[in-house]
Structures are given as structure tokens and as C-alpha cells.
Amino acid sequence: MSAPKPAALVLDGVRVDLSGVRIVSGIDIAVGPGERVGLIGPNGSGKSTLLRAVYRHLRPHSGGVRYGGADLWRLPPRQAARAIAALPQENHADLELTGYEMAAMGRTPHKGPFAADTDEDRAAIGEALRRTGTEHLAGRAFAGLSGGEKQRVLLARALAQRTPLLVLDEPTNHLDVRHQFELLDLVSASGRTVLAALHDLNLAAAYCHRLYVLDGGRVTAAGTPEEVLTERLVAEVFGVHAQVVANPRTGRPHLILNPAEPSGGGAAPG
Numbered sequence: 001m002s003a004p005k006p007a008a009l010v011l012d013g014v015r016v017d018l019s020g021v022r023i024v025s026g027i028d029i030a031v032g033p034g035e036r037v038g039l040i041g042p043n044g045s046g047k048s049t050l051l052r053a054v055y056r057h058l059r060p061h062s063g064g065v066r067y068g069g070a071d072l073w074r075l076p077p078r079q080a081a082r083a084i085a086a087l088p089q090e091n092h093a094d095l096e097l098t099g100y101e102m103a104a105m106g107r108t109p110h111k112g113p114f115a116a117d118t119d120e121d122r123a124a125i126g127e128a129l130r131r132t133g134t135e136h137l138a139g140r141a142f143a144g145l146s147g148g149e150k151q152r153v154l155l156a157r158a159l160a161q162r163t164p165l166l167v168l169d170e171p172t173n174h175l176d177v178r179h180q181f182e183l184l185d186l187v188s189a190s191g192r193t194v195l196a197a198l199h200d201l202n203l204a205a206a207y208c209h210r211l212y213v214l215d216g217g218r219v220t221a222a223g224t225p226e227e228v229l230t231e232r233l234v235a236e237v238f239g240v241h242a243q244v245v246a247n248p249r250t251g252r253p254h255l256i257l258n259p260a261e262p263s264g265g266g267a268a269p270g
């Protein structure tokens with residue numbers, strides 16, 4: 001009943017152009033089976049574009065995306081959708097679906113056209129709603145949910161798909177702090193292979209085994225959070241000052257962030 005055993009995701013020289021503009025190029029990324037890899041980088045650096053090339057919304061102009069050795073772009077759509085589930089940034093507010101129906105869309109790759117839900121479908125949907133704490137949203141119109149509620153229902157859809165690979169684009173968008181932790185705990189506990197774009201560097205440090213830094217459409221650094229999240233790199237890539245300390249509870253790197261050149265002496269408000 002659980003997702004198949006996770007395999008490795010490999011991006012090999014991926015390049016994507018949009019409207020004749022090169023957005024990302026020469027991207028080599030390897031995510032081991034069951035590994036959680038974070039993609040970090042400033043606005044416009046190409047994170048979403050790259051993820052779309054992985055979850056088959058934007059065909060790369062060159063390079064390959066392989067999962068478990070198979071070229072994801074050559075797989076029949078249904079087979080690909082049994083391997084990879086995505087939590088994209090796009091909003092589906094236009095769809096007239098309930099929370100349950102949205103989560104149930106995750107079962108589409110496992111069913112024939114117009115086939116009724118099987119016991120396994122219902123179990124997968126129910127478990128996904130329960131794990132994401134969204135059972136109470138099942139009967140509500142998806143379009144009327146709050147941003148955070150939508151995000152959690154979309155995660156339920158991805159989990160109901162029961163794929164061994166998850167691609168997450170800003171999964172903590174709209175979520176309050178408790179739900180940010182809960183979502184990433186849930187994803188971590190799932191044991192899936194994960195590639196996720198994250199803006200929050202501390203969450204990236206806390207939940208990812210390794211990080212890739214994207215800047216100007218290229219990978220400029222990669223390694224463990226300890227290796228990547230240095231004061232120098234954060235200053236160069238994000239233009240802010242970071243003091244790196246160890247989280248006293250977890251031992252993971254934790255960044256105390258401030259503007260690069262504090263003005264007004266950095267006095268505390270009030």
C-alpha cells in the first residue's frame with residue numbers, strides 16, 4: 001500500500017529556454033534514493049523552471065532527467081505519473097473541485113478512464129488527507145480554501161499518488177510555522193526521494209541532506225547544509241549577512257540573518 005522503493009533522480013546537463021531566453025543551463029544534480037535535496041537561490045534564479053523540467057511541465061532543450069535509470073521524458077505519461085508527484089507553485093483556484101476530489105486526482109495514474117475508486121484508492125486518499133490534517137476540508141470547495149489549506153490539500157494529492165519521487169516547489173508557501181514543520185516532517189518520514197525548492201534557508205538546513213545553490217540559471221555551489229550555508233556564500237548569493245550557529249536542539253546549522261549593511265545602528269524596535 002505504500003509507495004514503491006525510491007530510486008535515484010539524476011539531472012544531466014539540463015538546459016531550459018523560455019521565449020528564446022536561456023533560463024537554466026548545464027544543470028547537473030543527483031539525488032540519491034530516499035535522499036532529500038534542497039534547491040536554494042534568489043528570486044528568478046531558475047528554481048521553478050528547473051523543477052518544471054523535472055515534473056514534465058517544461059521539456060528541456062537539452063540534457064536529461066532520469067529516475068531509476070529511465071528517461072522521465074520518454075516514459076508514457078501514466079508511467080511517469082506513477083513515479084513522480086509534484087507540489088507545484090501554480091494555484092488551481094479555477095477548478096471546481098472539493099478538497100476530497102482534489103486529493104483524489106492523485107489516484108488518476110493508477111486508474112483506467114472513468115473507473116470507479118477502488119478500496120486501495122479510497123485508502124490512499126483517506127490516509128493522505130489524515131496525514132496532512134485536511135480531513136475536515138474534504139467537503140469544502142477547494143477554490144474557497146485559504147492559501148495554507150490549499151497547500152496541504154495539494155500535498156495530500158501528491159501523497160495519494162503514492163510515488164517514490166516527490167518534487168516540491170516552495171512547499172511551505174502560505175503555511176504557518178507549525179504546518180511548515182509538520183509538512184516537512186511528513187515528507188521526511190515518507191522516505192521518498194525528494195527534490196524541493198526552498199526559500200527558507202533554515203528549513204532547508206534542517207530538513208535537507210544536501211543543497212544545490214542556483215544563481216543566474218546555473219549551479220554555483222553544492223554540498224551538505226554545513227558546507228553550503230556559509231557566511232560568505234549567503235552574502236555573495238543573497239546579499240545579506242548571516243551568522244551561522246548550531247541549532248542548540250538539533251545541531252543543524254541555523255542562520256541569524258540581517259541586512260548586509262544595517263542602517264540606523266540595528267536598534268531593536270520599540
Ligand SMILES: Nc1ncnc2c1ncn2[C@@H]1O[C@H](COP(=O)(O)OP(=O)(O)OP(=O)(O)O)[C@@H](O)[C@H]1O
Nearest residue numbers: 018019021023041042043044045046047048049050
Ligand atoms: N516565458 C518566459 N519568458 C522569459 N522569461 C521567463 C519566462 N518565464 C519565466 N521567465 C524568467 O525566468 C527566470 C527564472 O524564473 P523561475 O520562476 O524559474 O525562478 P525562481 O528561482 O523559481 O524564482 P522565485 O524564487 O522568484 O520563485 C525569471 O527571471 C523569470 O522572469
